Amino acid sequence: MNGARALLSTLVGAGVEVCFANPGTSEMHFVAALDEVPAMRGVLCLFEGVATGAADGYARVAGRPATTLLHLGPGLGNGLANLHNARRARTPVVNVVGDHATYHTRYDAPLESDIASIARSVSGWYRSAARADDVAGDAADAVAAAMGPPGCVATLVLPADSSWSDSATGPCPPRPVRRPAGVPADTVDEVAKALRSGERSALLLGGSALRAPALGAASRVCVATGASLLGETFPANLERGAGIPSVDRLGYFSEMAQAQLEGVRHLVLVDAKAPVSFFAYPGKASDLVPPGCTVHTLARSGDDAPAALEALADAVGAPADGAAPAPASRPQRPSGALSPESLAAAIGATLPEGAIVADEGNTAGLFVTGATAGAPRHDWMTLTGGAIGLGLPMATGAAVAAPERPVLCLQADGSAMYTLQALWTQARQGLNVTTVVLANRSYAILNIELHRVGADAGGPQARRLLDLSDPDLSFCDLARGMGVPARRAENAEELVAALQSGFAEPGPSLVEVPLA
Numbered sequence: 001m002n003g004a005r006a007l008l009s010t011l012v013g014a015g016v017e018v019c020f021a022n023p024g025t026s027e028m029h030f031v032a033a034l035d036e037v038p039a040m041r042g043v044l045c046l047f048e049g050v051a052t053g054a055a056d057g058y059a060r061v062a063g064r065p066a067t068t069l070l071h072l073g074p075g076l077g078n079g080l081a082n083l084h085n086a087r088r089a090r091t092p093v094v095n096v097v098g099d100h101a102t103y104h105t106r107y108d109a110p111l112e113s114d115i116a117s118i119a120r121s122v123s124g125w126y127r128s129a130a131r132a133d134d135v136a137g138d139a140a141d142a143v144a145a146a147m148g149p150p151g152c153v154a155t156l157v158l159p160a161d162s163s164w165s166d167s168a169t170g171p172c173p174p175r176p177v178r179r180p181a182g183v184p185a186d187t188v189d190e191v192a193k194a195l196r197s198g199e200r201s202a203l204l205l206g207g208s209a210l211r212a213p214a215l216g217a218a219s220r221v222c223v224a225t226g227a228s229l230l231g232e233t234f235p236a237n238l239e240r241g242a243g244i245p246s247v248d249r250l251g252y253f254s255e256m257a258q259a260q261l262e263g264v265r266h267l268v269l270v271d272a273k274a275p276v277s278f279f280a281y282p283g284k285a286s287d288l289v290p291p292g293c294t295v296h297t298l299a300r301s302g303d304d305a306p307a308a309l310e311a312l313a314d315a316v317g318a319p320a321d322g323a324a325p326a327p328a329s330r331p332q333r334p335s336g337a338l339s340p341e342s343l344a345a346a347i348g349a350t351l352p353e354g355a356i357v358a359d360e361g362n363t364a365g366l367f368v369t370g371a372t373a374g375a376p377r378h379d380w381m382t383l384t385g386g387a388i389g390l391g392l393p394m395a396t397g398a399a400v401a402a403p404e405r406p407v408l409c410l411q412a413d414g415s416a417m418y419t420l421q422a423l424w425t426q427a428r429q430g431l432n433v434t435t436v437v438l439a440n441r442s443y444a445i446l447n448i449e450l451h452r453v454g455a456d457a458g459g460p461q462a463r464r465l466l467d468l469s470d471p472d473l474s475f476c477d478l479a480r481g482m483g484v485p486a487r488r489a490e491n492a493e494e495l496v497a498a499l500q501s502g503f504a505e506p507g508p509s510l511v512e513v514p515l516a
């Protein structure tokens, strides 16, 4: 068997069954082998940033990695921003990057580049499969590394001659799955003592602590001790809605986060980092831990955070049924003018049970989290690394992972334009994604940041660099041009109708929401 087939059959054996691909000449044997290993589903993406963002969205939902197929250094580089977001989300991703044949490298052909340097900034594991007979073992190692815990981006470079050589053996059986590390009883006791001190305390949850069982245990702790229940600003996949205890996510602006943390004397980190300001601002703090506050780490990333929270709940004497789930409640269906508020109400009124929300709504999406707090239970995925252009690809990957669930993509207009090609993949694959484009025709957040950083604001040149009109983008035309049915909502009633039909009908759809 050749290296490509050994690689694919090893990946499939380890549970990696989807490949988000944008191939080139050096990947032709991998492409050809897809028909010999039909359990691997190849999904063509028309830009590498779509492939990498889709792989991230897929694994956030499936809990196991997809693979990408990328073309040498430039293809990997094109996918880098969304690999950065995946790294921040601790998503398991297996990156397969095709390379020139090993003997061809020394000729310095045009596509030759330093793949290792490009990969390093995002990859927790990196290897070049320089020998065909090692490819299967390399692939098994890559999957195990990607799975962690914690998850990471594992980049396997596949030279063309390793791929086509018939000297490969395989498949290689999957490596044993590593379990999350248990948290020592001493750590639990120390945190329990701090929470019982009577001083103001807060739990800050992130990563694996944001799924329902962990949230239930954390809520028991908070109800029993009076501690606040906080969540990281940009979670990878937060479970929420009616019946699940809700967390108060730390605000993006440091003043908001500081207000939430004011007076806290004990901050307990549970698979979360100590809070810092997203950017530096002249004269403002970077470190958001309040003065006089002690930071306790209950669980680090890769630890068994849900079990640690259960143990903590027992240690503080919380009753087993002592959690405070969010009550069911939905806003009224809005009518009249479109605004961030009526948009939020429309989503809150229609979001179906089991929905997956890919949130890159940015400023205009601000009120949607509040309006959906009591909606039927759903998953909420965000822009973990701040590198925009994730929403549409992440929604695409999520819909591949869970074809039976409705996916809502809340997509701000400026960020949409980075990876709009994801719509074509949604159409080709018939994916159940309802995209709502928040068309404020602006890089609105940057207009805010311009003032916040103290830059002298307001000249016409500066304004034009943050403005998306002239010409106006027609997201309906763009979507239809890629095979996705689209309409423009002129008022809140039309938006509600578009959402209802988008959720009910199979396949993708898009609704453009003009916002002043």
Ligand SMILES: Cc1ncc(C[n+]2csc(CCOP(=O)(O)OP(=O)(O)O)c2C)c(N)n1
Pocket: 081, 361, 362, 363, 364, 386, 387, 388, 389, 412, 413, 414, 415, 416, 440, 442, 443, 444, 445, 446
């Ligand atoms: C990869 C990347 N490039 C550029 C930026 C800088 N940036 C942050 S927000 C933003 C504009 C966002 O505009 P939009 O998506 O329309 O959201 P809005 O601010 O209008 O709500 C830009 C360009 C970034 N965060 N990531």
Ligand SMILES: [Mg+2]
Pocket: 412, 413, 414, 415, 438, 439, 440, 441, 442, 443, 444
């Ligand atoms: Mg915008």
